[in-house]
Each structure stands twice: as structure tokens, then as C-alpha cells.
Amino acid sequence: MIALALPAQDSGTFTPPGIDQMHLPAILPWGASDGFSKQMLLVILSVVLIASFFIAAARKQQLVPGKLQFAGEMAYGFVRNSIAKDIIGGRDFMKYVPLLFTLFFFILVNNIYGAIPVIQLPSFSHVGGAYVLAAVVYVTWIGIGIKKNGLKYFKLATVPSGVPWFILPIVVPIEIISNFLVRPVTHSLRLFATMMAGHLIVMIAGSGIEFLVMQENVLLKGASVLVLAGAIAMYMLEALIMVLQAYVFTLLTAIYIEGALHADSH
Amino acid sequence: MNQQIISAAAQGAAESANPLLPNPWEMGVVFAGFAVLLYIVVKFVVPMFEKTFAERAEAIEGGIAKAEKAQAEASAALEEYKQQLHDARAEANRIREEARAEGAQILAELKTKAAAESARITEQAHAQIESERQAAVVALRSEVGTLATTLAERIVGESLSDDERAARVVDRFLADLETQSAGAAK
Numbered sequence: 001m002i003a004l005a006l007p008a009q010d011s012g013t014f015t016p017p018g019i020d021q022m023h024l025p026a027i028l029p030w031g032a033s034d035g036f037s038k039q040m041l042l043v044i045l046s047v048v049l050i051a052s053f054f055i056a057a058a059r060k061q062q063l064v065p066g067k068l069q070f071a072g073e074m075a076y077g078f079v080r081n082s083i084a085k086d087i088i089g090g091r092d093f094m095k096y097v098p099l100l101f102t103l104f105f106f107i108l109v110n111n112i113y114g115a116i117p118v119i120q121l122p123s124f125s126h127v128g129g130a131y132v133l134a135a136v137v138y139v140t141w142i143g144i145g146i147k148k149n150g151l152k153y154f155k156l157a158t159v160p161s162g163v164p165w166f167i168l169p170i171v172v173p174i175e176i177i178s179n180f181l182v183r184p185v186t187h188s189l190r191l192f193a194t195m196m197a198g199h200l201i202v203m204i205a206g207s208g209i210e211f212l213v214m215q216e217n218v219l220l221k222g223a224s225v226l227v228l229a230g231a232i233a234m235y236m237l238e239a240l241i242m243v244l245q246a247y248v249f250t251l252l253t254a255i256y257i258e259g260a261l262h263a264d265s266h
Numbered sequence: 267m268n269q270q271i272i273s274a275a276a277q278g279a280a281e282s283a284n285p286l287l288p289n290p291w292e293m294g295v296v297f298a299g300f301a302v303l304l305y306i307v308v309k310f311v312v313p314m315f316e317k318t319f320a321e322r323a324e325a326i327e328g329g330i331a332k333a334e335k336a337q338a339e340a341s342a343a344l345e346e347y348k349q350q351l352h353d354a355r356a357e358a359n360r361i362r363e364e365a366r367a368e369g370a371q372i373l374a375e376l377k378t379k380a381a382a383e384s385a386r387i388t389e390q391a392h393a394q395i396e397s398e399r400q401a402a403v404v405a406l407r408s409e410v411g412t413l414a415t416t417l418a419e420r421i422v423g424e425s426l427s428d429d430e431r432a433a434r435v436v437d438r439f440l441a442d443l444e445t446q447s448a449g450a451a452k
Binding site: 051055058062065069072073094097102105106123126133189196 | 285286287288289290291292293295296297299300302303304306307308310311312314315316317318319321322325
């Protein structure tokens with residue numbers, strides 16, 4: 001479906017699709033901007049899907065869960081215990097479970113879109129969403145740090161204890177840059193870049209197959225099977241990365257929150 | 267349609283070639299979507315799951331507590347039975363000891379009684395023998411006198427039938443006998 005949008009089939013040479021082709025036309029154009037895009041629709045759909053699934057799973061509240069409730073509890077318990085409890089620790093992790101839970105499933109569903117035929121578009125292949133989520137996390141952990149330690153938090157976060165004073169002029173700028181400047185950028189770009197690259201690979205494979213199939217030469221036509229096999233392998237890898245990135249993003253959020261909570265002991 | 271898509275894609279490409287520049291509308295939608303989802307999770311999903319977890323934990327812990335209580339009761343009962351058994355054994359021992367002591371006492375009493383009885387019987391026998399001997403001695407004394415007198419009367423004749431003289435003769439005779447027997451006894 002995506003391959004249809006690519007201007008590759010009529011010429012003799014293969015022009016691979018690039019970043020410019022990442023932007024599908026708006027479903028409902030308005031204003032000067034791109035209008036209502038497919039990503040926006042998918043994001044809204046993800047909210048509806050996640051909310052309805054978990055409310056349906058949690059609503060019955062039976063002591064011996066049914067299949068749906070069990071699945072919901074497994075998913076919830078994974079974020080609650082394997083991420084929040086293990087990273088943040090036993091005493092005050094419960095406060096951050098909702099944020100981590102929402103982040104994980106919001107990103108997971110929006111990534112998995114890329115592996116579903118016809119939809120085939122991870123929402124975070126556009127950088128805006130990744131910026132928003134990273135910013136939410138950035139504001140959250142700095143807020144937690146200030147609330148917990150006051151303004152002393154910035155000293156705790158940038159001046160590591162146990163370092164000789166003459167190294168501090170080197171260490172403090174590095175800490176400031178790595179903690180407060182680079183962290184949100186890597187946090188958002190990691191998600192965006194993997195999703196965009198995955199989407200790009202799918203597009204290139206799709207257009208490559210189309211190009212080869214259109215060739216007169218039978219051997220070249222047959223070579224499209226090889227590209228298809230490679231594309232399937234990449235598809236599997238991408239599916240793995242989609243899940244992994246949702247996990248990594250949430251895990252890093254938990255680590256940042258834990259670092260802000262226990263800044264005095266780091 | 268194909269043509270339209272291509273031109274739209276090209277138009278999009280012209281607008282934002284740099285993939286790091288975000289679309290503000292998309293950012294807004296993601297932020298709004300995330301906020302709504304977070305609200306739903308905070309308000310409904312997490313409390314409902316946590317409530318279920320808490321209830322389940324309570325049910326399991328309640329069951330464990332019940333089992334522990336039952337076990338404690340059972341062990342208390344066992345302890346009580348053991349105590350009772352112990353008491354009963356001690357009681358039985360005590361009774362056995364008492365019975366043995368009582369038996370020994372009864373036996374001793376009986377022995378004493380029997381000894382006394384036998385002593386009494388012996389005493390009585392002695393007394394009877396003594397009295398019979400006396401009686402025999404008295405009877406013999408008179409009979410021997412009579413016999414001797416009769417014999418002497420027959421030998422000496424009618425003159426000796428005078429009572430007074432005869433009694434004197436017999437007494438003297440018996441006294442002589444007694445001294446003789448006393449001398450022999452010595």
C-alpha cells in the first residue's frame with residue numbers, strides 16, 4: 001500500500017524512497033500545515049484501544065481471573081513489578097506506576113502499528129510524538145528531584161560525591177550536559193530513529209520488490225523473491241525492536257525517576 | 267489517485283525535509299492523547315487492578331492465617347492429650363504404688379495377727395495342759411491314797427481302818443515320795 005505512493009515504477013533506474021516519503025498526505029487537510037494526518041488518527045485510536053482493553057480487563061475484579069482479566073493483569077503486572085518495582089524500589093514505586101504503565105502501552109501500541117499490515121505506520125516515525133513524551137518524562141523527573149531535595153537537587157545531580165576537587169571542573173560540565181541536555185534528546189531520538197528507520201526499511205523493501213517485479217528480465221523478476229525474504233526477516237526484527245523500544249523508553253523513565261528520588265545516595 | 271498521492275507526498279517533502287523538525291499539530295495530538303490515557307489509567311485502570319491484587323493478597327493471606335490457626339489449635343490439642351496421657355500414667359503409677367504398699371501392710375498385719383493367734387493358742391494349750399496335770403495330780407493323789415490304803419488294809423488287816431491314823435500314814439508316805447522324785451529331778 002505504501003509502495004503505491006512511490007514514484008519508482010516507470011523509470012529504468014531504481015530510486016529508493018527517502019525521508020521525504022515518510023509524510024503521507026493528510027486525511028483531512030486544514031490550515032497551512034499538513035492537516036489531520038494518519039499518525040494523529042492512529043494516536044487517538046491507540047488511546048481508545050488501550051483504555052478500552054484495560055478497563056474491560058480490570059472491570060470484573062474477580063479473585064480468580066478469567067482469560068481477559070488474566071491477560072490484563074499480566075500486562076499491568078509486568079510494568080508494575082518488572083519495571084516500576086524493580087527499578088524504583090519497594091517503598092514509593094506505586095506513585096509512578098500509572099505514568100510508566102501509560103508510557104509503555106502508549107508507545108507499544110503506537111509502535112506495533114508498524115507491524116500490522118494495512119496500518120503499517122508506527123506513530124513515532126514522526127519525531128513530534130517522541131519529543132512530547134520525552135519532554136513529559138524530563139519535566140517529571142526534574143520535578144520529582146526538586147520536590148524531594150529542593151534546589152539542592154541540581155547540585156546533587158551534577159556534583160558526584162567522592163570525586164577529588166581538582167577533577168570537578170571537568171566532571172561537573174560533563175554531568176550537566178549528559179544529565180540535563182543530552183538525556184532528553186537521546187531519550188526521544190532513540191525511539192523516533194528506530195521507528196523511522198524501521199519504517200524506511202519496509203518502504204525501501206516494498207518499492208524494491210515492486211521495481212524488480214516490473215522488470216522485463218525474468219531473472220530480475222525472480223530476484224524480487226530474495227528481497228521479499230530479506231524484507232520478511234527485517235519485518236521480524238522490526239517487530240522485536242518495536243516492543244523493545246517501548247520497554248527501553250519506559251525502563252529509562254523509571255531509571256531517571258529513581259535517580260531523581262535517590263539523588264542524595266548516588 | 268496515484269497522481270494525487272505523489273503530488274501530496276512531494277508537497278510534504280518540500281515543506282519538511284528535516285526529519286527532526288516536528289509537526290506541532292501532531293505533537294498536540296500526542297500530548298492530548300497521552301494526557302487522556304494517563305488520566306484514564308490513574309483514575310480507573312490502576313485502582314481497579316490494585317484493588318483486585320489487594321483483595322487477592324488478602325484472600326490468600328487470610329487462608330494462610332486460617333491454616334496457621336488450625337495448626338496451632340491442633341498442636342495445642344495434641345499437647346493437651348500428651349499432658350493428659352502423662353497425668354494418667356502418673357496416676358496409674360501412684361495407684362499401683364499405693365496398692366503395693368497397702369498389700370504389704372495387709373500382709374504384715376496378717377502376719378502379726380497370725381503370730382498373736384498362734385501365741386494365744388499355744389498359751390491356751392499350755393494352760394489347759396497345766397490344769398489337766400494339776401487335776402491329774404489331785405486325782406492321782408486321792409486315788410493313789412485310796413488304793414494304797416485299800417492295799418494296806420488288805421495286807422495289815424481291819425485295825426488299820428481307823429481313818430485318822432491311815433491319813434497320817436498316807437501323807438507321810440506321799441511326802442517321802444515327793445522328796446524322792448524331787449531328788450531324782452535334781
